[in-house]
Amino acid sequence: MRVSRLMLVTLRSIPADAEIPSHQLLLRAGYIRRVSAGIYAYLPLMWKVLQKITRIVQQELDSTGALQTLLPQLQPSDLWERSGRWQGYTAGEGIMFHLKDRQGRELGLGPTHEEVITSLAGDLICSYRQLPITLYQIQSKFRDEIRPRFGLMRSREFIMKDAYSFHADESSLKSTYTEMDAAYRRIFSRCGLDTVAVDADSGAIGGAASQEYMVKAENGEDLILLSNDGKYAANQEKAISIPPKAIPLLEKKPDSFETEKDGRIETLCSSLSIDSSQIIKVILLIAELEDNQIQPVIVSIRGDQDLNEVKLINNLIIHLGKAVIDLSLITPEKISAQGLQQWPFGAIGPDLNDMCLSGAKKWKEDFFRIADKTATEIKNFVCGANEKNKHRICNWNDLGGIPLSADLRKAQEGDSCVHDQTQKLIECRGIEIGHIFQLGTKYSQSLGASFTSEEGKEQSFFMGCYGIGISRLAQASIEQHHDEAGISWPVSIAPYEVIVVIANMQDQIQNQLGEKLYQELKEAGIDVLIDDRKERAGVKFKDADLIGIPWRVVVGRDAQEGKVELFDRSKRQSKLILIEDLRNELAGEISAS
RNA sequence: CGGGAUGUAGCGCAGUUUGGUAGCGCACUUCGUUCGGGACGAAGGGGCCGCAGGUUCAAAUCCUGUCAUCCCGACCA
Numbered sequence: 001m002r003v004s005r006l007m008l009v010t011l012r013s014i015p016a017d018a019e020i021p022s023h024q025l026l027l028r029a030g031y032i033r034r035v036s037a038g039i040y041a042y043l044p045l046m047w048k049v050l051q052k053i054t055r056i057v058q059q060e061l062d063s064t065g066a067l068q069t070l071l072p073q074l075q076p077s078d079l080w081e082r083s084g085r086w087q088g089y090t091a092g093e094g095i096m097f098h099l100k101d102r103q104g105r106e107l108g109l110g111p112t113h114e115e116v117i118t119s120l121a122g123d124l125i126c127s128y129r130q131l132p133i134t135l136y137q138i139q140s141k142f143r144d145e146i147r148p149r150f151g152l153m154r155s156r157e158f159i160m161k162d163a164y165s166f167h168a169d170e171s172s173l174k175s176t177y178t179e180m181d182a183a184y185r186r187i188f189s190r191c192g193l194d195t196v197a198v199d200a201d202s203g204a205i206g207g208a209a210s211q212e213y214m215v216k217a218e219n220g221e222d223l224i225l226l227s228n229d230g231k232y233a234a235n236q237e238k239a240i241s242i243p244p245k246a247i248p249l250l251e252k253k254p255d256s257f258e259t260e261k262d263g264r265i266e267t268l269c270s271s272l273s274i275d276s277s278q279i280i281k282v283i284l285l286i287a288e289l290e291d292n293q294i295q296p297v298i299v300s301i302r303g304d305q306d307l308n309e310v311k312l313i314n315n316l317i318i319h320l321g322k323a324v325i326d327l328s329l330i331t332p333e334k335i336s337a338q339g340l341q342q343w344p345f346g347a348i349g350p351d352l353n354d355m356c357l358s359g360a361k362k363w364k365e366d367f368f369r370i371a372d373k374t375a376t377e378i379k380n381f382v383c384g385a386n387e388k389n390k391h392r393i394c395n396w397n398d399l400g401g402i403p404l405s406a407d408l409r410k411a412q413e414g415d416s417c418v419h420d421q422t423q424k425l426i427e428c429r430g431i432e433i434g435h436i437f438q439l440g441t442k443y444s445q446s447l448g449a450s451f452t453s454e455e456g457k458e459q460s461f462f463m464g465c466y467g468i469g470i471s472r473l474a475q476a477s478i479e480q481h482h483d484e485a486g487i488s489w490p491v492s493i494a495p496y497e498v499i500v501v502i503a504n505m506q507d508q509i510q511n512q513l514g515e516k517l518y519q520e521l522k523e524a525g526i527d528v529l530i531d532d533r534k535e536r537a538g539v540k541f542k543d544a545d546l547i548g549i550p551w552r553v554v555v556g557r558d559a560q561e562g563k564v565e566l567f568d569r570s571k572r573q574s575k576l577i578l579i580e581d582l583r584n585e586l587a588g589e590i591s592a593s
Numbered sequence: 594c595g596g597g598a599u600g601u602a603g604c605g606c607a608g609u610u611u612g613g614u615a616g617c618g619c620a621c622u623u624c625g626u627u628c629g630g631g632a633c634g635a636a637g638g639g640g641c642c643g644c645a646g647g648u649u650c651a652a653a654u655c656c657u658g659u660c661a662u663c664c665c666g667a668c669c670a
Contacts, residue, residue, distance in 0.1 A: 536630085
């Protein structure tokens with residue numbers, strides 16, 4: 001391809017709305033253009049990158065025996081109603097774009113395809129003999145993100161590979177899950193990415209085991225926790241650890257006493273000369289449930305620990321038996337809005353009386369009470385006395401017993417690991433580019449997708465689902481592969497492998513030699529670009545660095561001696577070589593990388 | 594949705610305080626010089642100053658409303 005024909009438009013200044021390097025570089029180097037919030041056009045260079053990634057993904061998935069398909073993006077609401085996800089995905093903070101057709105039928109624009117694929121599998125697979133089967137597709141997905149951000153990192157339309165597997169039993173699911181894990185590792189390593197697989201929460205999609213693949217990057221949106229020995233890695237949402245030990249509190253005074261007014265843990269600690277691990281703090285939240293009930297929740301947790309809302313939501317779902325649509329803190333404004341008297345914020349204890357809820361306009365009139373293990377495991381503690389500026393030292397008996405106990409805390413950097421207490425957790429940021437789940441029978445049951453087993457019984461499929469954010473992966477790669485001069489693609493996913501730069505277009509020798517080398521490399525099967533623009537050499541070098549082609553062949557002042565310069569973009573090193581050697585040299589370098 | 598900011602040429606910005614003919618750099622077009630790290634000179638083209646109302650002799654500028662975009666939180670491949 002010729003640069004003069006490439007519609008290449010590079011920008012010298014950084015577009016003001018791009019924050020992180022990868023997003024700025026994609027815009028500056030002419031890979032993408034924003035069309036609307038979270039919606040981008042992939043320009044020709046970008047499309048080549050996406051195609052290269054796609055090819056790697058296809059090769060690796062095909063090698064596992066997975067089958068490629070293409071499913072509709074427009075999906076009828078009734079399918080989603082059968083799985084019970086229509087409400088959650090469209091109401092409130094739901095992320096599904098949805099619309100009505102001319103007959104008034106409701107449709108959604110696919111954010112994911114469990115419903116469609118499961119009902120198809122139910123139609124097509126009748127016997128255990130057809131199992132296991134893995135289907136995948138690569139296409140645009142739509143999610144009305146609350147806040148699209150960072151270019152392709154979190155966009156509202158994006159390219160995703162999603163795969164779904166169907167099994168007669170759980171062990172078959174597990175073995176495919178393991179195979180997918182291996183395929184994912186091969187895919188990411190072939191794409192030149194440094195990734196970590198972490199234990200993850202399965203989130204809205206639901207299910208049992210689940211792993212995320214994170215590209216380690218400073219600008220990542222996710223926080224991950226790792227152990228030094230490489231044996232443990234988890235998303236913070238899911239991470240477990242051993243909390244630091246609480247300092248025992250011996251004396252006990254059930255009578256309440258005055259405390260300082262600001263209600264902060266630090267103030268309480270310094271005024272009473274106690275440690276924050278000797279306090280039980282209370283977090284008040286309201287959970288909006290799928291049946292529109294609004295459940296007030298009291299969470300008790302040790303003063304030195306933080307609440308992990310994802311763990312809390314998962315517990316609420318288990319104990320209330322309903323999906324949680326929204327969870328938010330209770331504020332004085334919300335209390336007033338319910339027509340209730342104000343509560344003594346800053347001095348609330350785990351036993352705050354349900355009476356404070358009586359007469360609420362919309363809320364349920366009793367609290368759901370749950371406590372983190374760090375709270376239920378300590379004997380004596382300081383907590384609020386449910387009266388303004390009053391606290392007390394007491395134990396759970398004084399409060400009428402130990403509440404429901406669960407792991408609700410955020411694991412933190414420095415905590416000891418569960419698998420080995422001598423290991424400490426380290427924090428690091430990452431970009432999630434892949435996620436695999438063992439779904440079990442959740443969708444096959446709700447959608448009535450079943451087959452006849454070897455024993456002749458009707459059985460719901462065991463399912464797995466496996467995603468890779470293709471467009472996100474491309475951008476994440478830039479986060480790991482760039483420098484001040486621009487992008488520096490790994491050869492495997494670079495839009496072109498080599499760029500031939502003719503330094504001086506007026507020089508006939510250079511011009512002819514450049515064209516000749518371009519043809520030769522093309523014939524040798526190398527993906528090559530030639531910069532034949534009537535620009536000064538400096539401009540071409542800057543652009544070549546910016547768009548990040550791994551190898552640059554400069555046909556310049558040494559052309560008369562039959563030599564060209566070969567420049568390695570990632571190492572930023574160049575060497576003079578004889579033109580006869582160029583093809584072999586390049587072929588060697590490309591296959592080595 | 595809550596908090597903050599910004600909308601002026603394709604991109605980056607000034608001008609708004611104090612109302613008076615819309616500017617700069619890059620990019621673009623033509624000509625000349627230059628030609629290995631974003632050259633120089635000359636001449637040019639390109640604007641519903643986000644949109645709608647209002648105040649005024651006069652609005653990019655003041656007032657009201659509205660829309661959009663970006664940043665910080667909840668969502669996720």
